[in-house]
Amino acid sequence: MEALTLLHWTFDILLGLGLLWLGWRVLTSPDLFNAIVLFVAFGLLMALAWVRLDAPDIALAEAAIGAGLTGALLLAAFAKLRTVEKNHDIAGQLEKGKLENRSFQWWPATFLLVVAAGLGHTVLSLPHYATGLSAEVSANLKSSGVSNPVTAVLLNFRGYDTLLEMVVLLLALLGVWSISGSALPREAAPGPILDTLSRLLTPVLILVAAYLLWVGAHAPGGAFQAGAVLGAAGVLLLLSGWRLSSHLAGLPLRIILVAGPVAFVAMAVFTMLTGGQFLEYPRAEAGTLILFLETAATLSIGTTLAALFLGERPKNKREYP
Amino acid sequence: MNPSDYLSAALMIAGAVFFLAGTLGLLRFPDVYSRLHALTKADNVGLGLVVMGLAVQAESWAVVGKLLLIWLLVLLAGASVAHLIARGALERGIKLWRR
Numbered sequence: 001m002e003a004l005t006l007l008h009w010t011f012d013i014l015l016g017l018g019l020l021w022l023g024w025r026v027l028t029s030p031d032l033f034n035a036i037v038l039f040v041a042f043g044l045l046m047a048l049a050w051v052r053l054d055a056p057d058i059a060l061a062e063a064a065i066g067a068g069l070t071g072a073l074l075l076a077a078f079a080k081l082r083t084v085e086k087n088h089d090i091a092g093q094l095e096k097g098k099l100e101n102r103s104f105q106w107w108p109a110t111f112l113l114v115v116a117a118g119l120g121h122t123v124l125s126l127p128h129y130a131t132g133l134s135a136e137v138s139a140n141l142k143s144s145g146v147s148n149p150v151t152a153v154l155l156n157f158r159g160y161d162t163l164l165e166m167v168v169l170l171l172a173l174l175g176v177w178s179i180s181g182s183a184l185p186r187e188a189a190p191g192p193i194l195d196t197l198s199r200l201l202t203p204v205l206i207l208v209a210a211y212l213l214w215v216g217a218h219a220p221g222g223a224f225q226a227g228a229v230l231g232a233a234g235v236l237l238l239l240s241g242w243r244l245s246s247h248l249a250g251l252p253l254r255i256i257l258v259a260g261p262v263a264f265v266a267m268a269v270f271t272m273l274t275g276g277q278f279l280e281y282p283r284a285e286a287g288t289l290i291l292f293l294e295t296a297a298t299l300s301i302g303t304t305l306a307a308l309f310l311g312e313r314p315k316n317k318r319e320y321p
Numbered sequence: 322m323n324p325s326d327y328l329s330a331a332l333m334i335a336g337a338v339f340f341l342a343g344t345l346g347l348l349r350f351p352d353v354y355s356r357l358h359a360l361t362k363a364d365n366v367g368l369g370l371v372v373m374g375l376a377v378q379a380e381s382w383a384v385v386g387k388l389l390l391i392w393l394l395v396l397l398a399g400a401s402v403a404h405l406i407a408r409g410a411l412e413r414g415i416k417l418w419r420r
Contacts, residue, residue, distance in 0.1 A: 191405075191408065193401050193404050193405060193408075194401070194405060196401075197397070197398075197401040200397065201397070201398075204394070
């Protein structure tokens with residue numbers, strides 16, 4: 001077994017060094033496109049690091065959201081940035097050195113040093129073996145309605161975390177929609193390969209999302225991972241030229257976007273009115289309720305991510321000239 | 322180690338060799354088309370061998386099915402994306418490498 005431990009150590013050290021190196025390259029790369037590709041590679045290695053730390057739930061989320069969808073969002077932003085650059089000639093000014101300001105800045109550096117020292121002190125003063133709350137979670141797992149402790153924490157014990165995360169996503173979409181114009185639903189014909197690929201993969205992705213949602217009750221998976229896969233299906237469809245029909249771009253789209261948070265809040269209000277606490281589920285139905293909430297959350301998360309990728313607010317029927 | 326361990330080790334090492342060859346091709350070949358060719362072909366076979374090596378160790382047929390599904394999905398995605406990149410490069414007027 002000695003050789004195996006050595007192999008694990010070597011792998012972990014290489015992984016850690018690779019992450020540091022990639023992080024440095026992402027921050028210092030002068031070429032934005034390069035930086036985005038490196039960022040995606042960073043996300044994939046990060047997912048591997050989570051696997052090595054025995055956190056498959058976070059690894060799934062990191063690979064799907066951190067590397068996959070964030071990469072797609074960054075590339076979409078990059079494509080838009082290029083048209084902006086063409087109009088304002090930012091690239092030309094950068095080359096001439098007009099916009100460049102590389103002088104050493106003392107205040108940010110001092111601030112960063114203080115934060116780093118504080119973080120280092122905190123990490124060093126942590127107890128060697130963190131007790132955490134895992135014992136309490138496993139003691140109360142029976143009453144949560146699910147058998148995967150991560151889902152139990154995210155959807156039951158600390159349900160408001162998930163609720164607030166969904167609200168943050170929604171706020172991000174509102175921000176994007178309010179600074180970008182509205183897009184006409186123009187469909188473009190994809191090439192035969194992209195067309196076939198999206199036709200083959202979209203049903204598979206929907207199935208995988210449903211599987212992740214279902215399996216989240218007792219194994220790694222859950223609403224965010226399933227939502228990310230659903231969002232990926234949306235991104236693939238948008239890339240191959242599909243646009244939401246203008247009949248659905250108005251109210252129906254918005255209903256799906258808010259379904260997750262609304263379901264959560266409705267549940268919370270209902271349990272409070274019937275004598276419980278905020279987001280305290282009745283024990284007997286907790287499993288069913290969690291599955292229901294997660295389904296609504298998955299639909300909302302997937303739609304929000306795909307809408308973020310599109311960037312512009314899809315025009316609805318009334319807005320047509 | 323029992324015989325199945327040796328078999329899966331051999332399969333996975335063979336897979337790693339294919340990955341190594343593909344990566345070498347990606348780094349050393351002269352233009353985008355030949356690089357894509359090296360990368361997708363070698364990686365598809367390499368992943369197939371790794372999946373076979375893992376399938377030998379699998380506890381149930383369901384796991385074998387999942388591994389096979391992963392391989393098929395990567396085949397589909399890899400081949401399509403390679404085609405899309407190559408076509409994009411052609412449309413941008415990147416010339417084929419000639420000796």
